[in-house]
Amino acid sequence: MNSEFISPNGDGRLDELELEAKLSKAAQWSFVIESDGDAGEMFGLLSVGSPVFSMEGEGSEMSLTWDGTDTNGLLVADGTYTWRITASDTVGMSMEPVEGTIGVDRVAIVFSDIRALGNPFRHRHPAPFAIRTSLSEAGTVKVRIVKRRRLVRRLGPVATDAAGPVYLRWDGRNRNGKKVRPGRYRVVLRGLDLAGNLTVNRALRIRVKR
Numbered sequence: 001m002n003s004e005f006i007s008p009n010g011d012g013r014l015d016e017l018e019l020e021a022k023l024s025k026a027a028q029w030s031f032v033i034e035s036d037g038d039a040g041e042m043f044g045l046l047s048v049g050s051p052v053f054s055m056e057g058e059g060s061e062m063s064l065t066w067d068g069t070d071t072n073g074l075l076v077a078d079g080t081y082t083w084r085i086t087a088s089d090t091v092g093m094s095m096e097p098v099e100g101t102i103g104v105d106r107v108a109i110v111f112s113d114i115r116a117l118g119n120p121f122r123h124r125h126p127a128p129f130a131i132r133t134s135l136s137e138a139g140t141v142k143v144r145i146v147k148r149r150r151l152v153r154r155l156g157p158v159a160t161d162a163a164g165p166v167y168l169r170w171d172g173r174n175r176n177g178k179k180v181r182p183g184r185y186r187v188v189l190r191g192l193d194l195a196g197n198l199t200v201n202r203a204l205r206i207r208v209k210r
């Protein structure tokens with residue numbers, strides 16, 4: 001299984017669920033994706049999943065992909081889905097089903113409250129620049145410090161498993177370990193959520209004075 005989350009939006013990052021499975025013997029199998037049961041609740045029924053996608057085949061090895069579309073070829077809504085493999089062998093004996101969940105998520109991280117604290121070049125109480133931002137969801141953040149479009153320094157990645165603040169520290173030095181010259185430096189934040197949705201933010205600049 002390539003991921004617990006997919007983002008079927010054609011950006012080349014986790015657009016599909018990929019699943020490899022091996023059965024103990026040759027069988028007729030079916031692979032089903034079910035929604036989390038909202039459709040059942042609408043009709044006042046028990047909350048049972050409704051199938052949105054299925055495929056069938058036979059053999060002992062399967063290599064499955066799901067691109068986030070339903071049986072009509074339409075992209076499903078963001079949410080949590082259950083996948084399940086059921087199989088029965090050549091004499092019709094059912095085998096133990098295998099299942100798991102897959103999250104469909106096309107919403108990228110939103111950065112808020114972006115700022116830089118600290119200053120490694122001040123004479124009293126020098127401290128690294130602390131680039132701070134708050135994430136709307138779990139993910140990984142990398143920073144590039146850029147001057148006139150040229151890369152000065154890479155920072156991170158830092159990962160969080162929930163929404164909330166992250167900090168990346170910059171000591172005011174370039175890739176070669178030299179203190180940077182005075183001037184304005186752009187901070188390019190790149191955030192990837194667990195489903196591979198990318199956010200790029202170039203709003204913050206740091207003014208270096210020495």
Ligand SMILES: [Ca+2]
Nearest residue numbers: 007013014015
């Ligand atoms: Ca994607």
Ligand SMILES: [Ca+2]
Nearest residue numbers: 105107108193
């Ligand atoms: Ca997301």
